Amino acid sequence: MRHICYHLMLLCSILFTSYSFASLKDVKIDLVIVNKSSSSMKVMHQGKILKTYRIAMGDVPKGHKLTEGDQRTPQGRYILDYKKADSAFYRSFHISYPNDEDKLRAKALGISPGGFIMIHGENPQSALPPLEAQKYNWTNGCIAVTNKEMDELWQIIEPGTPIEIWP
Template sequence: MNYFKNESDQILRFIIFFLLIPLTNLISASEFEVHVNKGANSLSVIQNSKIIKEYSISIGRGGIGDKRMVGDKKTPVGTYYVTRLKNSDKFHYFFGLNYPNLKDGFYGYKRKLITRDQFNSIKRASLNKITPPQNTKLGGAIGIHGIGKQTKQKLLIHKNINWTEGCIAVENHEVRELKKFIKLGTLVKIIE
């Protein structure tokens, strides 16, 4: 008996299968995890189920809710992993996340925001632990970064306003410190 008769059911089957594979097999080994609580504006570094460092953050100025599309200025909610590490003139340092992930791709495909080919590209990127397409209607370039050239005004804004386009921002000295904990494959869990 075939329980999955149409394309949507086949995609759902793939997602269910993907979620049943232990995440530890899909990402590079890292002794640390990063947990982001959007409501508390906090980022915690976790080791052996214990918080070892905590930082105040700014998130997307689009407010509460999950990121759904480019330009909504929301920080995504879900489980991601780090796929890019790079110096940034604009933000000091950038830890790129695998947004959009499979969940985000499925959402976008079901709502006709992305094509089947784009969804398949996101699927392949998830399986191969690489950066997914960044130029779809779902948006991209989501990560953890610093605030760039640090001024009193920028620090004041950072401490009082969620100002990013959807990323998670910490102060420059904090993003440098995070380089000790965050590597390619580090798990990043983002909750409301």
């Protein structure tokens, strides 16, 4: 009986993995969720997680971005509003930071909220292999994936896709 259960679990695992990879080619993502505390980014379609990516962020990953140059990745709800094919970091998606709330907070504090926050590929100046570089927070507040992962995301994410960035 254990032998049969093991094989059924193995088959389900293979089918689920095949389904999730096949579905990446067949659907457009309708939500991206970043969890800063676990350094992960999930791409979703109709409430289902299709894939999870390991991400690198700003040098100061804790807390919400307040001002330009603070090395923090923002937190909140935004839109991936356009793609940039000629990014300095391979390819990128622009995140609509700062939103109205961010602008009000910055104005009240008398500071600039900064901007030009992206999901982008690898640092071309890095001496580390891509997967090794993903273990470190090295951006200026952006969200980084490998170039190979960016190629995959480029095919499945369209401008206008919402992104939620959680602490």
